[in-house]
Amino acid sequence: MLRTFGGWAALAAVLMVALAGPASTDEAPKRGGTLTYMIPADGPPSFDAQREETYATIHSAAPYYSTLIRANPMEPGSPDLVCDLCTEMPKPTDDGKTWAFKLRQNVKFADGQPLTSADVLASWKKIIWPPEGTVSPRASNFVMVDSVDAPDAYTVVFHLKFATDAFLPALADPYAWIYSKAKLDQDIHWYEKNIDGTGPFKFVKYETGQSIEGVRNPDYFRTGLPYLDGIKGIFADKQVTRVEAIKSDQAAIEFRGFPPTVRDELKAALGDKIDVQTSDWNCGGLITPNHKRKPFDDPRVRRALTLAIDRWGSAADLSKIAIVHTVGGLTYPGSPLAPTKDELQQIAGFWPDIEKSRAEAKRLLKEAGQENLSFTLLNRSTDQPYKYYGIWVVDQWSKIGVKVTQRVLPTGPWFAAMRAEDFDMTVEGNCQNVVNPLADVGKYLPHAISEGNYGNFDDQHEIDLYNAMLRELDKTKQKQKLLEFNKYVLDDQAHGIFLLWWQRIVPYRAYVKGWKIGPSHYVNQDLATVWLDK
Amino acid sequence: MTIAAPTPTGTAVFADDRIPPRGVVASTIRFVRRQPVGSIGIVLVALFGFAGLFADFLAPYNPTANDFTAMTEAPSWAHWLGTDQLGRDILSRILFGARTAFVVGLTSALVGGFSGLVLGVGSAYFGGRIDLVLQRLLDILMSFPLIIMALAVVSIFGTGVHNVIAAITIPLIPRCARVVRSSALAIREVPYVDAARALGFSHSRIILAHMVPNVVAPFLIMLTSFVGQAILAEASLSYLGLGVQEPVAAWGLMLQGGAEEYASTAPWIAVFPGLAIMLTVFGINLFGDALRDVLDPKLRER
Numbered sequence: 001m002l003r004t005f006g007g008w009a010a011l012a013a014v015l016m017v018a019l020a021g022p023a024s025t026d027e028a029p030k031r032g033g034t035l036t037y038m039i040p041a042d043g044p045p046s047f048d049a050q051r052e053e054t055y056a057t058i059h060s061a062a063p064y065y066s067t068l069i070r071a072n073p074m075e076p077g078s079p080d081l082v083c084d085l086c087t088e089m090p091k092p093t094d095d096g097k098t099w100a101f102k103l104r105q106n107v108k109f110a111d112g113q114p115l116t117s118a119d120v121l122a123s124w125k126k127i128i129w130p131p132e133g134t135v136s137p138r139a140s141n142f143v144m145v146d147s148v149d150a151p152d153a154y155t156v157v158f159h160l161k162f163a164t165d166a167f168l169p170a171l172a173d174p175y176a177w178i179y180s181k182a183k184l185d186q187d188i189h190w191y192e193k194n195i196d197g198t199g200p201f202k203f204v205k206y207e208t209g210q211s212i213e214g215v216r217n218p219d220y221f222r223t224g225l226p227y228l229d230g231i232k233g234i235f236a237d238k239q240v241t242r243v244e245a246i247k248s249d250q251a252a253i254e255f256r257g258f259p260p261t262v263r264d265e266l267k268a269a270l271g272d273k274i275d276v277q278t279s280d281w282n283c284g285g286l287i288t289p290n291h292k293r294k295p296f297d298d299p300r301v302r303r304a305l306t307l308a309i310d311r312w313g314s315a316a317d318l319s320k321i322a323i324v325h326t327v328g329g330l331t332y333p334g335s336p337l338a339p340t341k342d343e344l345q346q347i348a349g350f351w352p353d354i355e356k357s358r359a360e361a362k363r364l365l366k367e368a369g370q371e372n373l374s375f376t377l378l379n380r381s382t383d384q385p386y387k388y389y390g391i392w393v394v395d396q397w398s399k400i401g402v403k404v405t406q407r408v409l410p411t412g413p414w415f416a417a418m419r420a421e422d423f424d425m426t427v428e429g430n431c432q433n434v435v436n437p438l439a440d441v442g443k444y445l446p447h448a449i450s451e452g453n454y455g456n457f458d459d460q461h462e463i464d465l466y467n468a469m470l471r472e473l474d475k476t477k478q479k480q481k482l483l484e485f486n487k488y489v490l491d492d493q494a495h496g497i498f499l500l501w502w503q504r505i506v507p508y509r510a511y512v513k514g515w516k517i518g519p520s521h522y523v524n525q526d527l528a529t530v531w532l533d534k
Numbered sequence: 535m536t537i538a539a540p541t542p543t544g545t546a547v548f549a550d551d552r553i554p555p556r557g558v559v560a561s562t563i564r565f566v567r568r569q570p571v572g573s574i575g576i577v578l579v580a581l582f583g584f585a586g587l588f589a590d591f592l593a594p595y596n597p598t599a600n601d602f603t604a605m606t607e608a609p610s611w612a613h614w615l616g617t618d619q620l621g622r623d624i625l626s627r628i629l630f631g632a633r634t635a636f637v638v639g640l641t642s643a644l645v646g647g648f649s650g651l652v653l654g655v656g657s658a659y660f661g662g663r664i665d666l667v668l669q670r671l672l673d674i675l676m677s678f679p680l681i682i683m684a685l686a687v688v689s690i691f692g693t694g695v696h697n698v699i700a701a702i703t704i705p706l707i708p709r710c711a712r713v714v715r716s717s718a719l720a721i722r723e724v725p726y727v728d729a730a731r732a733l734g735f736s737h738s739r740i741i742l743a744h745m746v747p748n749v750v751a752p753f754l755i756m757l758t759s760f761v762g763q764a765i766l767a768e769a770s771l772s773y774l775g776l777g778v779q780e781p782v783a784a785w786g787l788m789l790q791g792g793a794e795e796y797a798s799t800a801p802w803i804a805v806f807p808g809l810a811i812m813l814t815v816f817g818i819n820l821f822g823d824a825l826r827d828v829l830d831p832k833l834r835e836r
Contacts, residue, residue: 240794261619261795317602321619381775383795391620391780395600406779408693 029514033532034230038242038254043209043235046192049175050127053137053452055256055521056235058174060212062525063231064110065177065197066221068101068120068156069168071434073529076518077279077334079435081172085120085198085221096163096473099171103154107221109180110195110202117150122181124148124156126188127173134188140450141170141439144470164470165478169436174522200226200528209235220528227514227531239383246274246509252532253508256521257281259323259384263507275510277517281502282332282440283431285324285389287377288496290423291457296375300368302494305425306349307361308400309393313354315500322388325503329486330441333501334519337437337479339486348491349498361400374403378423380414389427389499418454425497426454433522437482438470444489444496455495462488462495565828572824578817582810586632593626598781606800616802618788619795622781624802628810630783635814638695638768638778642702643760649703650710651753655745657711658718659737669715672708680705684767688776698777702767706760713756717749751829758822762815769811785811 041056049057049065069089072080083089086101093100107115128145130136146161160167177197183190195203198221201214215230234251236242243262245251247269258266266274289296289305296302311327319325329347331338344350351357365371379390387408394404409417417423430452432440445466447453465488469481489495506517514529566573585592595601595613601621609616615624657668675683680702687701721727722745730740771777772786780787788807796803 238794259795261799265798314602317605320605379779387780388620392600394781395598398598405694406781408775408779 027513027533029227029529029531030533031227031531032229033534034232035228035253035512035527035530035532036232036234036251038245038251039212039233039235040237040239040242040254040256041235042237047195048189048191049177050123050179051130051135051137051192052175058522058525059255060206060233061195061197061203062174062177062199063201063214063226063527064195064199064203065526066107066199067172067174067176067178068124069172070174071172071518071523073524073526074516076516076520076524079169081168081434085115085178092163094159097160098157099160099167100155100157103156104221105154107198108219109198110217111180113180113182115178115180115198116153117156118153118181120156120178121148121150122184123176123178124158126179126184127176131188137451138170138173138175140442140445141166141173141436162471163473164438165473166436166438166470169434170439172434174433174520174525199526201228201231204230211235222528226528228527231527246507249509252512253506253515255506255515255525257323257502257504257506260320260505263505266507273510274507275512276505276507278506279504279517279519280326280332280334281323281431281504281521282433282435282519283429283502284328284330285385285499285502286428286430286496287389287393287425287499288418288428288453288455289425289494290421291455291495292421293424295368295370295373296424298368298370299493300364301370301373302497303348303491304361304364304368304370304400305397305402306490306494306497307351307357307364308402309349309396309497309499310354310357311350311500312352314392314396318388318392318500319503322385323502323505324385324388324500326501328498328501329490330444330496330498331437331482331486332432332435332440332519335435335437336475337482339483343483347487348494350490358400365400365402371401372403373401374405375424377404377406378414378417378426379406379408380427380429381408381410385502386427386429393427393499421454421456423454428454431520431522433520435519438478441466441482441485441489457495459493459495462493565824569824569827572820572827575817575820575822575824578813579821582632582814582817583636585629586634586636589626589629589633593623593629595623595626597622597626597630597783606796606803608800609802615806616800618803619800624788624806627783627788628785628806631785631788631807631810632814634695634778634782634784635765635768635811638699638702639761639765641699642706642764642767643757645699646703646706646764647710647753647757647760650707650712651714651746651749653707654711654714655718655741655749658715658722659741659745661722665715668711672711675705675708676712678705680709680763681767681770684771685774685776688771693776693779695778695782698768698771701771702764706764710753710756710760713752714749717752718745721745721748755822755826755829758818758825762818762822765811765818766815 039056039059044057044060045052045054047057047061067084068086069081070084072078072082085103085107087104090100092098103117103120109115125148127136128139128142130139144160144162144164144167145158147159150156179191180196183196200217200220202217204213204215206212212233216226216228242254246266263276289302291297315325315327326333329339329344345352365373377390380386390406394406397404418426430443442450443452445453445463446458449463465485469485472478472481490498504517504521511532511534512530513533514531516524518524604617604621606619607613607617613623617623653668657665683705684701687704688697691697691700727740727744730744768777769786772784773790775790777786778784785807789804
């Protein structure tokens with residue numbers, strides 16, 4: 001296994017997590033105290049995780065909710081999925097097409113109402129088939145679901161159109177909070193501005209753009225949890241504010257992740273009062289060409305632009321200053337389904353010889369009549385890692401004679417520009433949650449299938465490749481089909497120009513125990529197992 | 535003693551008492567003697583202007599080229615002012631940043647200044663409803679602080695050099711127009727302007743040939759201060775991420791990129807662009823003060 005790049009990456013990821021951090025499993029947890037943590041945002045767009053795509057919502061309100069199943073909080077980086085509201089992970093029936101989940105019977109919402117299968121059913125129906133007037137950005141992850149029903153008060157059954165390995169990880173979506181059916185019936189938008197869940201903490205108050213506070217839920221269904229008496233999330237958009245808060249012990253942790261320079265700064269300032277956990281991150285950067293704009297409708301031009309970028313020669317150095325780290329294709333590098341290094345090096349943009357690669361890029365541009373290509377790159381005004389991606393690729397493209405200026409916009413206008421198709425090329429991030437190699441590449445499908453794709457192209461062949469891959473249950477064939485998909489998207493058509501995978505670095509006060517880093521900043525955020533050693 | 539014919543502006547001079555013209559060198563020496571501090575200002579501005587103009591020849595490195603072998607290097611013989619986190623030579627970026635600063639500063643000041651001059655003199659000359667409407671419009675524009683107005687313009691039209699120039703130019707126009715108008719109001723009442731009207735001169739001729747030359751002194755002083763204000767505004771907008779965009783070399787952008795994150799580990803990333811801004815604006819202010827002293831008859835002999 002270790003002969004493959006994916007195998008080495010998987011081992012490295014496991015070792016990184018294992019060596020990095022504070023397993024603390026051998027220490028007896030202490031009860032009490034309030035955890036103050038920083039949230040790198042100026043506030044959540046709404047409290048309804050089912051409709052949002054940002055950690056600002058997760059980090060604000062995940063502790064107040066539960067999900068049907070979830071990543072193992074003790075090993076969030078492993079493929080191990082465990083029950084949250086269900087009693088045990090079911091075995092599928094009907095050739096893998098029927099999944100019946102038994103629910104816990106001692107669960108109460110914060111308002112005192114008991115949770116039943118009707119609540120779980122209503123929540124999942126809203127996620128998979130969003131009613132008119134609501135949005136569900138991850139609905140496309142559930143194309144395999146035919147129907148969901150609740151045969152009794154404590155059973156929920158998912159019926160699939162076809163068996164697929166992508167189903168269970170998709171179900172562990174940390175955004176899939178379970179809501180009260182009564183509240184949804186009362187107002188489908190109720191959860192956008194209110195909080196009422198079954199999580200380890202009870203919501204107390206939210207001060208707009210300032211902080212959000214909760215207290216221990218005495219009715220939490222896991223006996224003995226949570227350990228903390230309370231939690232307080234403080235919103236701060238600026239990195240320097242968050243770093244200073246941790247430095248001065250006004251806050252203990254920020255869960256999203258800092259660049260390496262901050263880790264070094266905090267370690268230098270506070271020594272062993274700071275612990276650090278590190279992980280590969282199921283987030284990658286990409287550049288999306290607008291296929292509706294010339295000359296980006298020409299695959300030769302798109303291919304030339306990916307060929308110009310020296311990923312192998314830049315990753316190690318960029319990782320010193322930015323949260324980018326690993327060279328990889330569309331599949332999370334820690335996954336056994338990820339391409340090996342040899343396989344990756346067959347794909348345009350990942351060739352080992354950058355001079356040969358750039359010579360081919362120039363040839364392609366000449367062939368396409370675009371030797372003097374110049375364009376504007378749309379980018380997001382977020383330092384990590386968008387700013388670094390932008391500066392880096394502009395420099396890389398200059399080496400094949402392409403002149404690029406940047407148009408940097410705040411998050412809202414940046415999204416608006418992409419949705420309005422008002423760009424030549426745009427820098428994007430693609431963050432997924434529980435590692436789901438088959439479904440995670442859905443982002444690269446045409447917009448008709450994937451709402452999050454802004455490339456403005458149609459490609460039935462790509463959709464066919466994806467569908468075939470999704471239905472494949474044999475691991476070897478899955479990997480082969482995923483590789484074929486990678487080659488088609490990144491090389492043959494260059495629908496997207498993938499840059500580098502991210503690294504997650506979380507430096508925090510050493511007295512924070514019981515939290516384990518995973519490859520997603522969306523996962524493992526209910527804080528039930530966190531305790532303070534002070 | 536003979537009396538010479540009136541000049542086009544209507545002022546008469548005594549021919550025999552004309553002060554003989556001085557050479558450039560003599561004038562320069564006289565200026566340096568009388569305005570030593572202002573001279574320092576001119577030297578500073580000239581140095582940075584020269585740096586910007588000839589950055590292509592002076593800069594030792596490509597200001598936008600990443601060099602991962604030289605990331606956050608301290609000042610050395612290879613990189614006199616050190617490098618930033620992407621290995622870009624700070625001296626080269628400061629030299630090219632001077633170009634950005636002066637292009638934005640001079641363009642904004644000149645366009646804003648001359649637009650204000652035309653509006654101010656025109657408003658004073660025509661008076662009546664035109665003056666009333668124009669002044670109220672200028673009042674509205676003046677009610678916003680320069681940086682707030684610039685932020686609003688950039689928010690509407692987007693970032694980039696051209697939009698930044700527009701964003702800074704627009705708030706400068708009413709400031710200039712207001713000062714120029716007050717000078718022009720006094721000029722409008724002098725007899726030679728009445729004479730010009732009586733002779734049937736066109737409005738544009740009266741404004742351009744008879745009124746504008748008489749408001750040049752306050753206008754020039756204001757223009758110099760506008761250059762400094764515009765450079766500061768450009769740096770502020772870039773620092774806020776709303777000005778010119780990476781990888782273009784600009785002083786404010788250099789501060790935005792490194793000042794916070796590398797303040798303790800690589801302070802040169804922030805210190806040198808900060809110094810460049812400070813020295814340039816300081817130089818322009820000194821020059822403006824000296825110019826005011828030279829052009830203002832009340833201050834000239836002090």
